[in-house]
Amino acid sequence: MMTNTSTDHAPTPARPSSSGASVLRPLAYHRLLLSPAQGTRWWRPLAVVGATVGLYLAFVLPLLILTVVAMEGTFGDRWIPTPELSDPSNPADMVVGLGMIALMVPAAALGMRWAGRAPGILHSVRRRVRWELLLRAGVVLLPLYALVNTAQFLVAPPADLAWPTVNAHTLLLYVLFVLLVPLQCAGEEYVFRGLPLQVFGTWLRSPLWGILIPVPFFVLAHGYDWVGQMDIAVFAVCLGALTWKSGGLECAIVLHTANNLTLFLLTTFSASSTLEQGAVDPILLLISLPVTLGSTAWLWWWVSRRYGVRALEPVVEVARRGATSE
Template sequence: MYIEQAFKCLHDWWRYLAGFVIIIFASQIGTIPLITAVIFKELSSGAGVENLANLDQDTLLSILDSNLTLFLMLLSFAIGLLGIYFVVRFLHNQPFRELTTTRRKTDWGRIFFGFGLIAIVTTVLTVVDYYSNPEDYVVQFNLVPFIILAIIAIIMIPLQTSFEEYLFRGYLMQGIGVLAKNRWLPLILTSVVFGALHVANPEVDKLGPLVMVFYIGTGFFLGIMTLMDEGMELALGFHAGNNLIAALLVTADWTVFKTNSILKDVAEPSTGFDIVLPVLIIYPIFLLIMARRYKWTDWKGKLFGKVEEPLKDMDHIEIGENL
């Protein structure tokens, strides 16, 4: 069972607390290049450093070229991912594969399936919406900036999404699970915290607090996927596919990824049922597709059951002894 993997390693509560602090610290170190670049650009333009304190996040991120901004933003997640690897291997003495899956090796077929599922659906829906409502989009394709974007996105976005998956569906899911001795608490906590960390995204300012239903619902969706499949492969692929297609295909002035994508959405975003539509309809359909493909069973046990430490191997007993 996926959470029980943590019993094989050093799983004291203080290790998870210290590990979490180290991981967050590592990711914050990764923001230094972005901050430095912004300050340098402002100073070179003649502006004073004191002016930076009065700028909002969107303005700060618009100071640099969008491709450079994207790269530097994603760099912090890449360094955070290195922090997770360091903590898992050296603080917990856990093979990284056991944080990824219960299978003998990482199932790349599952990663590509999760990636392909969301990539195909998102692309099809976007194309249909583009032809149905062409006035809502502007084609902004520019070959050279797009190629640079594609290189950055293909390399860096999977690192960003992997950081989030390994932190929430991996490290914290296992850590909270072995400490709480159940599955429902880590599922709830990791999903809510995952969603809450998106509260600073510009989408929240634009769409209002209702969009948090989408972020928290996505956390539950990825958590259910991980627990039911006994591994993170589907979640890793799905999350990477979602963010990569979003960065390459469509951008908007009010999204966290302002990129040199093919299309720009200029429509006034909906703040109604469209926000919760994926959580209530699309995500359940995705789960049913995965359940059918991978033959998931025992939903109650895997999502709400107890987490028990496996019995340690008994010493070898000769056949016939004590008979």
């Protein structure tokens, strides 16, 4: 269970430095909107959510218009999307379906920047994407999930399992998967982890509110049976906890991408099964849950060691200086 440390409190002027400037107590990720630089009011998180929704609608509307136009065959047969936008062998479906979720990234980031007056805080406590953290975690997690998801795929092989034909169409799908799936995962992390943590963290001291409240909404966004939804719920809690612990979204994005990208790549071997939602064989939980929990535990340990924080303490922002005293 996560404990509240001194980093969870609103910043107050601390001891003056030798230069005469006060040093503000560094904040954890979920409390960043309380920084004096933002001039936070109780309503500001609501403004951030409203701005994010408005920006997302503005971004996604042109894509939806292009989708309707494409359904008429305007851009050629290859680019005719299906009504469900869920066929992994259809490039148009992948562009629209994944692209709509990817647009959550600029919507959330700009909503926080403009309405929250807090550029960069959705990324991490460093107010930027920590690429070194993201890439180093990816080197470990991508091969792991490639192995695990392939093993799950082979436990109950689909009837249409076959080697993919190497042609321009298949190569195009691979390119789209590699480009769009990480953005799709990032979009979900910004909306289901980053925003809730910082919105609820403005009003409530404990990070648990921002971690747990979004979980049922994330679960309902997937169409699995109770077995699959249990897996999704555990996954969501782990991603939220990692976001708090690591002080940013990078670890959650990498873990989410490692899972989703390998699943999308496997669709070229059997489009009928790997993205199919619905009934899930309970035996698969014996593989997926230990891997999710084990990956989370490793990331938790690695982040603690990398940043020199205790197990139940989060990574916080770099100490900032306040106004120079008179």
